[in-house]
Amino acid sequence: MIPAAFDYAVAESAEQAVSLLGEHGDEAKLMAGGHSLIPMMKFRLATPTMVVDVGRIDDLRYINVGSEVVSIGALTRHAELEHSTALAESCPLLAHVASKVGDPQVRHKGTLGGTLAHADPASDLPAAVLALGGTIVATGPGGVREIAAVDFFTGYFESVLADDEMITEVRVPVSTGGWSFQKFNRRAQDWAIVGVAVAESGKGVSLINMGSIPLRAGAVEAAVAGGASPAEAAALAAEGTSAPSDLNAAADYREHLARVLTERALSAAS
Amino acid sequence: MQVGMTVNGEAHEADAEPRTLLVHHIREAVGLTGTNIGCDTSSCGACTIHIDGEPVKSCTMLAVQANGADITTIEGMAADDGTLHPMQQAFMENHGLQCGYCTPGMVMAATSLLQENPSPTEAEVRQGLEGNLCRCTGYHNIVKAVLAAAEGE
Incomplete structure (x- = not known):
């Protein structure tokens, strides 16, 4: 399978990428690792006429651990998150979830900013950033803005990111409280049929593939805050969700999985 | 271009x-x-x-x-004189291939795996090769080959 023809430009900086996006409008696409975009282009589900390669902006590959916040460059690869000792100590949930994405080859190309911008509700890392209460930093022609992860996703593969904006940094709080990540899939490298990420012993709980966007499980979080047991809180996991039905699972089975996985995750994280 | x-x-x-x-x-x-x-x-x-x-x-x-x-x-894995890379040799000695179609990818992935983790357990080898499929279902001997290569190094 070969993508439809397109023009290609390498951006040396975020500013240059943003200006190229401005020039080419919504026909242009940013490419970081390309491991979500290229398959879509091969299937002709995406046919951008201009691909702006941001994968060489090495200035945006870093993990800076502060006293309260971990700042991660948008082009940091999953493999770098997975193997970072500093991240394992300051935010083990994020490092662990990075190690569960796809397979080693995919993790050497995929980037944190890329997976967030792609906004696939079945992806692992957006849910982790959501459970942690992270912040997404976007650079556009007017400068830089910060977007709370909970406000970032708007629909299936859609976010509040404008056509001429690029994610440049992701911030998550230092988080060493009880955490767990539960991913249910049939084969090792598959996307989650349902997944659950729990941060800070249940203060943050998020669900993968239970709707058109990665979801915070608000009812579960409220129950945990009110002193409910993992079983009691997990019983509410499907509240407010709109799970899809597909080849892998019907909606009611996904709801069942969400409850089971949430109980496991809360128990492991408490 | x-x-x-x-x-x-x-x-x-x-x-x-x-x-x-x-x-x-x-x-x-x-x-x-x-x-x-x-x-x-x-x-x-x-x-x-x-x-x-x-x-x-x-x-x-x-x-x-x-x-x-x-x-x-x-x-690029074998030496200039044709001496096989230790991973290729281990695949050969442990019958780590049947039809051979997945083998180039398996050898490249397995070599990287040992670079990151020189003495993996069997479970770590299986996990480390999760991105490579063998349709002859020859995983058992592939894992054996990678463990043998790890021991040899």
């Missing part, structure tokens, strides 16, 4: 359309057909090569993305 890369230690320059996939470029422009195309959807790992020392699926990368990169393919 003009794309330059070092493949198995040799500089190579050729023209490539932006949409040319790296695996096609390696097979057709560079002329090295050891890297196989299997699923073509970044699942099976048959097209795994090393780019700047890291394992990557070359069916999910554009040739232009590899402009300036240092690439190793299965053809």
Whole structure:
């Protein structure tokens, strides 16, 4: 399978990428690792006429651990998150979830900013950033803005990111409280049929593939805050969700999985 | 556009359309057909090569993305005199292949695995090769080969 023809430009900086996006409008696409975009282009589900390669902006590959916040460059690869000792100590949930994405080859190309911008509700890392209460930093022609992860996703593969904006940094709080990540899939490298990420012993709980966007499980979080047991809180996991039905699972089975996985995750994280 | 890369230690320059996939470029422009195309959807790992020392699926990368990169393919693993790479030798001695189609990708992924973790457990080898599929279901001997290569090093 070969993508439809397109023009290609390498951006040396975020500013240059943003200006190229401005020039080419919504026909242009940013490419970081390309491991979500290229398959879509091969299937002709995406046919951008201009691909702006941001994968060489090495200035945006870093993990800076502060006293309260971990700042991660948008082009940091999953493999770098997975193997970072500093991240394992300051935010083990994020490092662990990075190690569960796809397979080693995919993790050497995929980037944190890329997976967030792609906004696939079945992806692992957006849910982790959501459970942690992270912040997404976007650079556009007017400068830089910060977007709370909970406000970032708007629909299936859609976010509040404008056509001429690029994610440049992701911030998550230092988080060493009880955490767990539960991913249910049939084969090792598959996307989650349902997944659950729990941060800070249940203060943050998020669900993968239970709707058109990665979801915070608000009812579960409220129950945990009110002193409910993992079983009691997990019983509410499907509240407010709109799970899809597909080849892998019907909606009611996904709801069942969400409850089971949430109980496991809360128990492991408490 | 003009794309330059070092493949198995040799500089190579050729023209490539932006949409040319790296695996096609390696097979057709560079002329090295050891890297196989299997699923073509970044699942099976048959097209795994090393780019700047890291394992990557070359069916999910554009040739232009590899402009300036240092690439190793299965053809670059054996020594100049034909002596097999220890991983290739281990695959041979442990019957780590049946039809052989997944083998180039398996060898490249397994070599990277040992670079990151020189003494893996059997479970770690299985986990580390999750990006490579063998449709002959020959995983048992592939895992044996990787463990043997790890012991030999």
